[in-house]
Amino acid sequence: MSNAPVLPDKPKRRGLLVGVIAAIAVVIVVVVAVVLSTRDDTATTAASGGGEAQTVTIGVADKSLPYWSTYTELAKSKLNVDVELVNFSDYTLPNPALEQGELDLNQFQHIQYLANYNVEAGDDLQPIGATAVYPLPLYSLTAKSASELPADAKVAIPNDAINEARGLLVLQEAGLVTLKDGGTAFSTTNDIESGKVEVVPVSADQTASALQSGSVAAAIVNNNYATAAKLPTDDIIVQDDAKSAAAAPYVNIFTARKADATNETYLQLAQLWHDPAVQEVFLQDNPTAIVEDTPAADLQAELTEVEADAKAAKGK
Template sequence: MLRRSLLISAFAASLAFAIPAQAAPVKTLKIGVTAGTHAEILRAALPIAKKNGLDIKVIEFQDYVSPNEALAHGDLDANIFQTLSYLKLMNKQHNYGLAPVGKSITEPLTFYSKKYTNLSQLPTGAKIGIPNDPSTEGRSLFVLEQAGLIKLKAGVGREGSPLDVISNPKKLKFVELDPAQTLRSLDDLDAVAVNGNYAYISGLTKTRKGILVEKPGPEYVNYIVVREKDKNAAWVKTLVKSYQDPSVRAFVNKSYKGSVIANF
């Protein structure tokens, strides 16, 4: 009987070793990004995410409105493209119920010109293109104020519009443009504020120096964003960890050489 029991135990043990442990289930995610730097950086994080059990489908957008609408409606699980100030504004205006869960990158806003190589060369009455989305418009005007070209109403900060300009010695004329159209206006205007992702997609960052570059600050860090109800989910923590991996930071530093800043 003892020998039989030993044989049964040995057989059971051999079965235990023969049957492979069941792999953890893979979580499939749809993540929205704007084309360009955000898409490239997320793709650099895919191998890490795969090792951590996430199968990520990258969904690219050409504008700033659609990624939040898609996330709020459940067509995406997360998006990565926006600053905290823009997210707060969109939540307030549309009641999206979206929450930031991790930092990504900063892309300094830059004024470009095909006519002038220096800010001091801008003539009186120069036509200046600025993005017309509320967050970036105020950001553009704030950069101009910091450069001493205009003065905004007290307390406006980075949320102003051309109506808030109270001093404009050079009589600059502001042309409000869809952010995606700013590049196309370079031939027609004296200078244009271009968001970092659009400047990169067009190759502008490699071919032309800006005449005015924003000083990067914490206000313009971009975030990984999910629906409020998902913010404490286990997969969200895994997503943030995968994106903020040291290898992804190294990719950013090597690929963009300071024009994009990793904030993690």
């Protein structure tokens, strides 16, 4: 038997090693979870339009109507877009403003008006979304029907080329004038062959005031101006049929520069107009409007056809 001292056994390191490995594994799992979570949050933010909001400027002619408040709120919450509305009282201004880059979009006109503008200005603005067709009404504060208007009564109509023609067609339908060859979408007062009334062209934004001041016995008043003037629908004595096939060129539209016709944000903004929350408010102020949700490609095809008609009518 040896007399050497007995040394204690070396400590077992296996348990320590396992513990260290386990701790490292936990750290790795936590780091991976954090990375994946960050990636998920980034993806969610991108999908919901998070980050800095994009600003889009839209020219309109009825900014004061409540449905635009609903629309701009939804644009912010759903698309992360700050919509800035610019109101125009003169129809001749929003298209040049769009062409010159002062606006990103406008929403005030129908295809027939845009076609005439493009032909006259040599421009190529494009429709990217439909809104509604508005009947074009003849209002009177004194007569209950067109037949009650006295002979030689003064009747105001918008003096811009396309609304003038459409207004004349309404008057012809009411039996108040007769137009050369039955009239067209490009007729002017020079095409009046006979008439019971005196037709007075004035700026579209003055038709309602001309009626309310008593300077005319009746007036063709576009929807936005009639709404702004609070003209009651009971004062409408005749209007065209917004549901007819002939009304197709009169669908109102969101319009963009040709280079922006496929811009995804702009297309989403055009479609947002049809959101049920927007429509609920819109139809309260526009109960006679016929809402249309025509695809952009179909609107652009319609524009091409109407532009060809416009060129032919103008000998271009």
